[in-house]
Amino acid sequence: MNGVMSFFRVTGGLVSLLMETLYWCKSVFKNTDKITDQLLVIGYQTLPVGALIALFSGGVLALQAGPTLAQFGIEENVGGLVGLSLVKEIGPVMAAILVAGRVGSAMAAELASMSVYEEIDALKTMDINPLRYLVMPRFIATVLALPVLVIYMDVIGWFGGAIVAAVNPDVHLSFTVYYRNLSELVDFTAFVNGLIKAAVFGVIISIVCCYVGLKTKGGPREIGTSVTKAVVLSFVLVLVFDYYVTRILLFLNID
Amino acid sequence: MAEQEGIRRENGGNGGLGAAGREGNHAGNVLLGYLKSAPVGVNISGLTKSFGQNRVLKGVDLGIEPGETVVILGKSGTGKSVLLRHIIGLERPDGGSILIGGEPVEYDAPGKGEHVVAMVFQSSALFNSLTVADNVGLYLKEHKVFKDDGKVRQIVSSALEIVGLSEKEDVMPSVLSGGMKRRVATARALVMNPDLLLFDEPTAGLDPMMTRTIGDLILDLKQKVEMTQIVVTHDIDLAFYVADRIAVLSEGRIIEFGPPEQIRDCAKHAVQEFITPQFGENRR
Numbered sequence: 001m002n003g004v005m006s007f008f009r010v011t012g013g014l015v016s017l018l019m020e021t022l023y024w025c026k027s028v029f030k031n032t033d034k035i036t037d038q039l040l041v042i043g044y045q046t047l048p049v050g051a052l053i054a055l056f057s058g059g060v061l062a063l064q065a066g067p068t069l070a071q072f073g074i075e076e077n078v079g080g081l082v083g084l085s086l087v088k089e090i091g092p093v094m095a096a097i098l099v100a101g102r103v104g105s106a107m108a109a110e111l112a113s114m115s116v117y118e119e120i121d122a123l124k125t126m127d128i129n130p131l132r133y134l135v136m137p138r139f140i141a142t143v144l145a146l147p148v149l150v151i152y153m154d155v156i157g158w159f160g161g162a163i164v165a166a167v168n169p170d171v172h173l174s175f176t177v178y179y180r181n182l183s184e185l186v187d188f189t190a191f192v193n194g195l196i197k198a199a200v201f202g203v204i205i206s207i208v209c210c211y212v213g214l215k216t217k218g219g220p221r222e223i224g225t226s227v228t229k230a231v232v233l234s235f236v237l238v239l240v241f242d243y244y245v246t247r248i249l250l251f252l253n254i255d
Numbered sequence: 256m257a258e259q260e261g262i263r264r265e266n267g268g269n270g271g272l273g274a275a276g277r278e279g280n281h282a283g284n285v286l287l288g289y290l291k292s293a294p295v296g297v298n299i300s301g302l303t304k305s306f307g308q309n310r311v312l313k314g315v316d317l318g319i320e321p322g323e324t325v326v327i328l329g330k331s332g333t334g335k336s337v338l339l340r341h342i343i344g345l346e347r348p349d350g351g352s353i354l355i356g357g358e359p360v361e362y363d364a365p366g367k368g369e370h371v372v373a374m375v376f377q378s379s380a381l382f383n384s385l386t387v388a389d390n391v392g393l394y395l396k397e398h399k400v401f402k403d404d405g406k407v408r409q410i411v412s413s414a415l416e417i418v419g420l421s422e423k424e425d426v427m428p429s430v431l432s433g434g435m436k437r438r439v440a441t442a443r444a445l446v447m448n449p450d451l452l453l454f455d456e457p458t459a460g461l462d463p464m465m466t467r468t469i470g471d472l473i474l475d476l477k478q479k480v481e482m483t484q485i486v487v488t489h490d491i492d493l494a495f496y497v498a499d500r501i502a503v504l505s506e507g508r509i510i511e512f513g514p515p516e517q518i519r520d521c522a523k524h525a526v527q528e529f530i531t532p533q534f535g536e537n538r539r
Contacts, residue, residue, distance in 0.1 A: 114382075121345050122380035125373065126394045126447065127366030133397070 017211045024136040031137055038141030042103045046149060050098060054153035057094055058082055058160030066171035075171050079178035080185030082161035087186050087194045091154045093242055096201035099146055100234035104209040107138055108230035111213025112223040120214065139206040146202035147195040158182060193249050200245050201238050208234045286413035286445065287479060294322035294483040295356030295370050295450045297342065302351035304337060311337050313507035324477045324484040326494040329504035330529060335487040339453050342485065343374050355451060373444035374453040379436035381428040388424040391415060391443045414442035418472065434465030441472060454486040458493050466493060473497045491530060
């Protein structure tokens with residue numbers, strides 16, 4: 001019974017926080033400095049590790065798929081397979097998991113620490129709305145940064161796939177053939193598909209991590225617990241929503 | 256009296272509004288000119304609050320006059336901080352009422368009430384991502400109190416000078432000591448130009464020197480700005496040093512309320528039980 005109550009309380013809290021944050025988006029142009037700061041943390045500082053992950057993810061896709069396709073004599077389709085997989089599914093999910101682990105955890109830790117050490121209360125007493133001051137900039141920055149990060153990781157992932165397809169003796173596909181096949185199969189709607197998913201994941205990660213952080217009570221021990229809770233909940237919701245968003249996009253023919 | 260109780264006020268001491276004012280310090284005067292406090296009275300009646308099964312406040316009644324410094328004294332866990340959080344609107348009571356300057360407290364939106372109420376938190380609650388100056392100027396910037404950023408900087412510098420930390424403007428709070436953080440938090444509260452200023456355990460964890468500095472600051476604010484102040488503490492020395500009146504909170508109720516002499520001479524067992532061990536028989 002407690003689990004059920006807790007589920008509804010958390011769900012209600014997340015929806016309520018999302019609605020209030022959307023309301024405070026009216027102040028977006030007055031808070032561009034805070035949003036820029038968050039964009040630097042969420043986007044810019046994630047680029048090196050994002051590149052590394054994308055390069056190897058694209059590479060492993062080509063490594064797995066290439067020899068199998070070669071057995072059937074259709075190895076020239078490696079480019080399309082890697083390209084589509086990254087753009088529609090692996091890119092957005094990979095970027096979301098990276099951002100949740102790297103940025104979401106920091107977000108939850110910072111807000112949890114602010115809650116525990118009365119900084120959120122201090123903001124309230126100064127008539128500064130914590131959602132406007134803390135949550136909205138993180139929300140906007142995550143929703144903007146994640147799709148850009150996905151495009152960046154897609155491009156690097158394709159390159160990783162191209163290298164492996166070229167150097168793997170079982171496939172041995174030239175860059176030209178690889179990228180020609182990729183460009184034939186990856187169209188604009190596939191891109192839009194991935195970007196919509198990325199934006200939805202951005203909403204999930206920012207709202208979940210801010211919610212868990214703001215709800216933290218107790219001491220330093222609870223800050224650690226909140227970070228774990230925020231990251232795990234983000235991962236789970238990203239994967240669950242990935243399924244439903246895919247279903248909706250298929251229904252809307254954005255595939 | 257102050258000397259008797261271990262805190263001696265030194266007029267030329269480091270920090271303190273009086274120090275800046277007496278030395279004719281220009282920066283100090285900028286803030287004094289800006290502070291236009293309209294001290295308010297506080298009326299608390301029948302305040303009750305429970306957290307689960309734990310009844311923390313069991314009907315608190317307290318009347319505080321405008322411009323008065325009242326110290327709420329009591330053992331740890333008696334609900335002093337909870338009472339303070341109700342006054343500023345961070346907690347909603349189960350029963351009873353709080354009027355500040357005749358207006359009810361805004362529980363859903365602390366900081367939006369008719370009168371400006373500022374609080375110096377026990378943890379100082381400074382924002383670690385902002386410099387000391389940015390912490391102090393946050394309220395002014397976010398509410399666009401001044402169009403001119405130069406004026407904000409002037410007020411911030413003045414507030415930091417008053418608390419004796421003018422050389423710390425550009426440092427991050429993480430490198431400050433506990434006492435310095437408490438003083439920065441006081442400067443941050445001052446620039447809000449409050450009608451009512453609340454201190455939650457302002458000397459907790461501080462050494463005697465810093466305790467004296469904080470005590471001086473509270474006294475100076477009372478004298479120069481005539482601000483209503485409520486200080487929650489379990490530090491007997493500080494309480495008797497700064498208070499116009501002292502309220503002793505025990506078991507969720509105010510058991511004695513009056514001038515320091517009345518509290519010292521109170522025969523109630525619960526009052527003496529708390530005061531005597533800290534005061535020492537030789538001091539009474």
